[in-house]
Amino acid sequence: MKVTEPKSGATIPETFPSPSIGVWQHRHVLDLDDFTAEEIELVFEIADAMSEVLTREVKRVPALRGKTIVTLFYEPSTRTRASFELAAKNLSADTVSLDASKSSIAKGESLVDSLRTLQALGADVIVMRHSQSGAPYLATQHLNTSVMNAGDGWHAHPSQALLDLFTIRCHLGGLAKLKVVIVGDILHSRVARSDIWGMTTMGAEVTLCAPPTLLPRSLAEFISYCQIPNVSVESRIESALEGADVIMPLRLQAERQQSGLLPSLREYIQLYQLTEERLSLAKPYALVLHPGPMNEGVEISPEVAYGTQSVIEEQVTNGVAIRMALLYLIAGGRSK
C-alpha cells in the first residue's frame, strides 16, 4: 500500500490508490467475523493516511466526490453518527442524514421499504444503526448498495472494534500476544462481540470479565464452535487484570440493574469498577479504552478515565480516520 506523501498543510487534495488492487474483498462492512488479518492491516494502513489528512488545515480529500453516503440511525447516537458524517464529508462525499424517529419510518414504513427508497435516491453507501441484531444483513439481501454496519442490536459494531484495534496499534505497535481485558456487560455488547473477532484475528488474547448474569450462558460453546482462539473468562476483575496490556470497561446501562441482572449498582461498582488501585494490577503501560458513552463513577472511575493511561479521547479521533478508511474502501475508486 503506497500512499502519496502529502506536504504538511497542503490544501490540494490527494487521491488515494485504488483499494480494489489487493486483499480487500468486502462490498459491505457488517462485522469482523469475516475479516482476515491482511484486510484489517489494510484498513489500518489507509487509516494512517487518513489520520494525516486529519492533521491538515483543510481536512478534506476528494476521494469520494460525487458519492452519496446516507446515515440511517434507528437508535440514538451522537458520536458514531457524527464520526461517520465527518468521515464522509472529509472524503468530499455528499451526506444525507436520516433520523428514524423523524422520518416516514415513524409512520410505519418497513426497514426494507426505507432502504429501497434510499437506494432509489442514489445512495452509494448506507451507514446503518439499528436496535435489532441482524438488521444490516437484511439490508444486504434487498439492496445493491453497500451497507456499513454502525451497530446492530447486541450483535456487531465493526467500525468501533477497528478503531479500538487501531488505537491499540498506535500505542503498542500491534496486537499480537497482547492481553486485552474487556470488563462488564458482555451479554448485551455489540462492541465486545466485534472486538472478540477482531482482536483474536490479530493475535491478541482476550479475557472477558463480568458477573455471570452479564455473560452469555453459551459463551464457551460459542467460542469453541466458532474456533475463536485465546478467549478466556474470569469473573474476578483483580485476577483478570493481572498482566493486562489493554483494559476496556463497557458501559453499564441503568436498566440492567432495573431488570434484575444485578443486585445493585453499588455491588457492581464495588466488584467491577476500574479504579486506579485495580489498574495498578495491570502492566505499567497498560492502555485504558472505553467505547463510550461513559458512566463515570460506575464502570470506570473519573481518575482512570482522565488519567495518563487513558486513550479514550484518542479513540474518538481515530474513529474518524477508521471510518474514512472504511468508506473509502467500500465506496472509493472501484466500479461496482
Place this chain on the structure above:
Amino acid sequence: MSAGLIIRGGRLLDTSQGIDKVGDLLITGGKIARIEDDGAVSSQSDLFIIDAAGLVVCPGFIDLHCHLREPGFEDKETIATGTRAAARGGFTTLCCMPNTNPPLDNQASIDYIRKTAETEGVVRVLPIGCITKGRQGKGLAEMSELAEAGVVGFSDDGEPVASSRIMSLAMDYSRALGLPIIDHCEDKELTDGGVMSDGWVSTRLGLKGIPAAAEEIVVARDLALARLTGARIHIAHVSTRGSVELVRRAKESGMEVTAEVTPHHMTLTEERVMGWKSGRGNQLTYDTSAKVNPPLRAGEDIAALIKGLREGVIDIIATDHAPHAVVDKMCEFGLAAFGISGLETALGCLMGLVHNGELDLMALISRLTLGPARIIGTRYGELGTLKPGCQADITLLDPDKEWVVNSQDFVSKGKNTPFDGYQFKGKVMATIVAGDIVHQDASFKIEKKQ
C-alpha cells in the same frame, strides 16, 4: 365421483389393522368398501381407476395442530387455502388452533369454522377450542358448550396458561368432557422476549435466547397437574431432550399423556437461523423463515426427538402449520413473526428420516394417522384407518419421488418455509377425502375405465 374408485396395486399400509400388503382398495359411496388382493377387484364400467403400482396407499394424514388463521388473519391463510394446502400435503383432517381473531372460545365461532369448512374447505376441519376466555389465561372458556359444538380438544396455543391454578381447573373441567387439554408449554416469563434457541448460535448472532428450561418447566408442571386431576393432556410441539424425558417418565408411571413433534423440529437445528452454511468465513443471514416457537434446537435435541418418536414416547407428528404473509417475515429477525408454513413440506421432510433409516415407514404413517386418530376419538367417525365401512380418507404417496421445494408453488398463502430449495425424496401423489379426489400431483394420472 362418489360412484366409485378402485385404487389398484398399491402397497396398502394401515397400522390400525396391521396391514402391509400389495392389493386393491375399493371405494364406494365415499366409504371404504373392501380390500382385496392385487387384481382381485373386477373393473366395473362406472369406476375410476387409480393405478397405484409402486405407491403407498394409507389412511389420510391427520394434523392435530395447525393454524388456519380464519377468522381474523385472512391475509395469512383462509380455510379455503389452508385445506387445499393440506390436501397437497396428504392431510385429510386438520385440527385448527383457536388463536384466531376473535378466538374460538364460544359456540358461534366454532359453528363458523365448521360451516366455512363445509362450504369452502376440501378436507375435514375439526376445531380446537380455547381453554380460557379470549385466551387471556384468566377464566375458563365455556368448555362444555364448546365440546357440544364439536371441538376435539382445548388449547390456548401460543399464549400458554401461565396460572397453575387456572390450568388445574381446566384439567378438572375437561375430565367430564372426555377431551384432551393440548398445551403449548412455555414459561413466557423465562422466555422474556427470546427469539431463537438459547445457545452458541444465539450468542454469535446477538439474539435473545429461549432456554430449553422454558419449555421443560411447563411440561413438568402440566404432568404434575395431570397427575393431580386425572385429566388427559397432550403436549404440543415437544422440542427438547428434557421434555422427551419428562414425557417418557410420565408414561412409564402409567399416565395418560400424549405428545407431538413437528417435522421441522426433527430435521433442522438452530444453525438454520444463520442460513445455509455456518462457521467462520461464510456470510451470515438472519433467516426469519427459521424463526419458530418453540425454536429450532440443537442436534442432541433432534436425536432425542427422533428416538422418542420411534419408541412411541412421542405419539404423533403434527405440522404446527403457521402461515404468515410476506411482510410478517420480511423484516428484522427480532420483529418477525414466529412460524413455519408446514403442510406442504411435511411428508417430503419426514421421508428423509425414513430414507436415512432413522424411522421406518410403518411407524411414520402410524404417527400421522392412527396416532392422532386415537387422540381425537370417534365422535367424527373412525379416522386414520382403511377399515371397510369407514370414511374413505386416503393418501397415496410415492416414497421415492424426488422433488425440490419451491415456496412459490405453495397453495398455502404462507410461503414462509425454511425448506425452500431443499431436495426431498417422497411425495404425495393423490389425496382422497370421503371418496373425492381433492389433490392429485401434476405428474399423476387417474383414468376413467369405460
